[in-house]
Amino acid sequence: MSQPIELRAAPHQHSGRSVPVIMRNVVYSMLPICAFSVWQYGLSALALLLTVTAACLLTERLLNRASAQPNTLNDWSAAITGILLALTLPPAFPLWMGVVSGFVAIAIGKALFGGLGYNVFNPALVGRAFVQAAFPVAITTWVPAFATQRFSELVPSTLTAPLMMPPDVTAWIKQQSVDAFTGATPLARWKFENVAVSANDLLSGAATASTGETSAILILLCGLYLAARKFMDWRIPVAVLASAAATAWLFQLYDPAHYPSPLFVLLSGGLVLGAVFMATDMATSPVTPLGVWIYGAVIGVVTMMIRYFGGLTEGVMYAILLGNALTPFIDQFTQPRVFGAQKDEKP
Amino acid sequence: MSLPEQADDSITLDTFLEGVWRQNPVFVMVLGMCPTLAVTVSAINALSMGVATTFVLVSSCLLISMIRNLVPKEVRIATYIVIIATFVTLVDYLIQAVSLKLYEALGAFIQLIVVNCIILGRAEAHASKHPPLKSVINALGMGVGFTIGLFALGGTREILGAGNLFGISLFGEHFQPWVVMVLPPGGFFVLGGWLLLFALLRSKPATEGGH
Amino acid sequence: MSAPEQSQTPASKMILTMGVVACVCGVLIVGAFQSTQEAIAENKRIVLERAVFKVLPGAATVRKYAATPAGIQPLTGDAVPEGGVKFYAAYDQSGGLKGIAAEAAGKGYADTVRVLYGYEAKCQCIVGISVVSMRETPGIGDKIITDQAFLKNFEALDVRVNPEMTALANAVKTVKHGSKSNAWQIDAIAGATVTSKAVGRGINDSAQALLPKLVAHIGELQP
Numbered sequence: 001m002s003q004p005i006e007l008r009a010a011p012h013q014h015s016g017r018s019v020p021v022i023m024r025n026v027v028y029s030m031l032p033i034c035a036f037s038v039w040q041y042g043l044s045a046l047a048l049l050l051t052v053t054a055a056c057l058l059t060e061r062l063l064n065r066a067s068a069q070p071n072t073l074n075d076w077s078a079a080i081t082g083i084l085l086a087l088t089l090p091p092a093f094p095l096w097m098g099v100v101s102g103f104v105a106i107a108i109g110k111a112l113f114g115g116l117g118y119n120v121f122n123p124a125l126v127g128r129a130f131v132q133a134a135f136p137v138a139i140t141t142w143v144p145a146f147a148t149q150r151f152s153e154l155v156p157s158t159l160t161a162p163l164m165m166p167p168d169v170t171a172w173i174k175q176q177s178v179d180a181f182t183g184a185t186p187l188a189r190w191k192f193e194n195v196a197v198s199a200n201d202l203l204s205g206a207a208t209a210s211t212g213e214t215s216a217i218l219i220l221l222c223g224l225y226l227a228a229r230k231f232m233d234w235r236i237p238v239a240v241l242a243s244a245a246a247t248a249w250l251f252q253l254y255d256p257a258h259y260p261s262p263l264f265v266l267l268s269g270g271l272v273l274g275a276v277f278m279a280t281d282m283a284t285s286p287v288t289p290l291g292v293w294i295y296g297a298v299i300g301v302v303t304m305m306i307r308y309f310g311g312l313t314e315g316v317m318y319a320i321l322l323g324n325a326l327t328p329f330i331d332q333f334t335q336p337r338v339f340g341a342q343k344d345e346k347p
Numbered sequence: 348m349s350l351p352e353q354a355d356d357s358i359t360l361d362t363f364l365e366g367v368w369r370q371n372p373v374f375v376m377v378l379g380m381c382p383t384l385a386v387t388v389s390a391i392n393a394l395s396m397g398v399a400t401t402f403v404l405v406s407s408c409l410l411i412s413m414i415r416n417l418v419p420k421e422v423r424i425a426t427y428i429v430i431i432a433t434f435v436t437l438v439d440y441l442i443q444a445v446s447l448k449l450y451e452a453l454g455a456f457i458q459l460i461v462v463n464c465i466i467l468g469r470a471e472a473h474a475s476k477h478p479p480l481k482s483v484i485n486a487l488g489m490g491v492g493f494t495i496g497l498f499a500l501g502g503t504r505e506i507l508g509a510g511n512l513f514g515i516s517l518f519g520e521h522f523q524p525w526v527v528m529v530l531p532p533g534g535f536f537v538l539g540g541w542l543l544l545f546a547l548l549r550s551k552p553a554t555e556g557g558h
Numbered sequence: 559m560s561a562p563e564q565s566q567t568p569a570s571k572m573i574l575t576m577g578v579v580a581c582v583c584g585v586l587i588v589g590a591f592q593s594t595q596e597a598i599a600e601n602k603r604i605v606l607e608r609a610v611f612k613v614l615p616g617a618a619t620v621r622k623y624a625a626t627p628a629g630i631q632p633l634t635g636d637a638v639p640e641g642g643v644k645f646y647a648a649y650d651q652s653g654g655l656k657g658i659a660a661e662a663a664g665k666g667y668a669d670t671v672r673v674l675y676g677y678e679a680k681c682q683c684i685v686g687i688s689v690v691s692m693r694e695t696p697g698i699g700d701k702i703i704t705d706q707a708f709l710k711n712f713e714a715l716d717v718r719v720n721p722e723m724t725a726l727a728n729a730v731k732t733v734k735h736g737s738k739s740n741a742w743q744i745d746a747i748a749g750a751t752v753t754s755k756a757v758g759r760g761i762n763d764s765a766q767a768l769l770p771k772l773v774a775h776i777g778e779l780q781p
Binding site for chain 2: 094097108130133134135136138160163164165166
């Protein structure tokens, strides 16, 4: 109440930027990626996208009502969480597990902290981390892209009855005329079989991956749109990708026979998707200019450490969650000096 | 320091219910979290741990209450710990004699009952100030409350994590286990869920709400 | 500091109280130990026999031994002599030596995977394993208990000792799924490579330590 109010003479102009406007534009920018993934994986990917997003919206609405909060559906943030979450899940992920992850994302990842802006962690990644721990087999069961019957039938595992184990999909995959489907992601093939998938295969969208991971160029273009319209801090994805590439480059310099090229590192797994759409979540990333660079670099390096030395094949998710957890500290230690203040002034 | 501590020795329903509901060690006081989170991967483990703790709790409180006027207060904590440790050792042997499988499942947490703060807390706050019968009833209530708490966690985690309750399959062989529930993080998730539920239940009568 | 209101408890009373309490507790503990000792020993024997019979079907009795560089000696307690390796000798109904069981441990994905394996002198091979304890991811790592193709590796796993009696002729090795070509190799479970390797490494370590000391003296185990 006692804040000084700065008075300026008219005319005033509204910048036109508000939470719903930014969020709506993020959703628009993700639509091409969704369309590409539906083209790749067909009906199953479409069903997954719709179901997970609906689960997120429904959870948000129910929890708003239960906690007597105003309806926050129209700020579009729950929709972003839903779409992002679906893009990080395998395309033939059972829908009921998708609903579980959507519920966890909104309920535990966001509502328990107090809603949008108070959440410490990116809600979509909280949801994914939960199902990764709960259903480790289903979340590493992949189906090939461009299967012949992808627009006419669902993958059998998509419609698994709630609480039940998804059926084996190898028979279904055999029916599709897809050549040389390995069932392992490029990262897993590098880690366990020492095979580096070529950049061509990674870019064509045919590599084994989560629903929205393979379209690296498309994701970067969408990110460019957001950055150009200043709806996203361009420094975060640049810092993440640059630090990951630099780490990969150093390791390759040290042992070229074992460690893959920086290009493979950037294009495989969910690094680009995570860097552009998840690390940049405004509520969970730092605000200071220096802090943003540190945050991005931490995510890039930690991702590479998990990929190279961890038990998991992909580390983007945990790296971003760790970056989220560090955000308040990064912000605190990188406060810019107030103009005119003495350097060593302590109150 | 105006009045000498005049303990109320009358036994009421609340003497028992205090530990079950009003001061439930798991859901309200959030005490003894070490075994609560660690051994509740299945209903039977949770129940056994609860019964073992209740046995130690009731017998130590009985003994401590009986000798409460003989023990000089300077050495009371040491005396209590010796008594509690004795009963824990008894339980340790008993469980080994009954089932080695259970003993291995509960692991070090049987010995760690010694440092369960519910027990020393009851001894210090209740048994040392009240006659044996009242202490035993109160300790039994606490034990039952603790067992209920452990069972609530263990049951939930076994149902979601394995699709079983007491080893009996509930959903058929195609059930998809929620692996996270039998891992340590699952303990925290389920405990959080139960704490939330209990907080809701306890706040309802105050607001006279309800459906 | 003059004349405290409560009189000081005399030291003798404190010592006496604690002494009496300690005595009573001591009696209780020793009493409980004495009365449960037999039941516990019996329980331990049953658990051990059940585990050994599982990896050496047809066995009827089990005896504990330790193999040391100097030879084989029977074990009474749980203490193993310096440089020795504990193993179990299993005998069939008629008293003939059925086989040897020993424990192996390897670092898995989450924690140490401990297995018991059965060894038969006739074929100089491992004829069965059973998991003693592990904390691998359910649904992935715990396939080492259920996966029939994996368990088939241990129906005749070659662990012959080299002629110099210093080590195994061929080290037991876990290989990538589908690439087993020798009798001393273990075909890993697809998707559970880390756990499969833990089992292989554990068995190799244990067999390397035990069998060279044991094979020369195995005749002594025959009754």
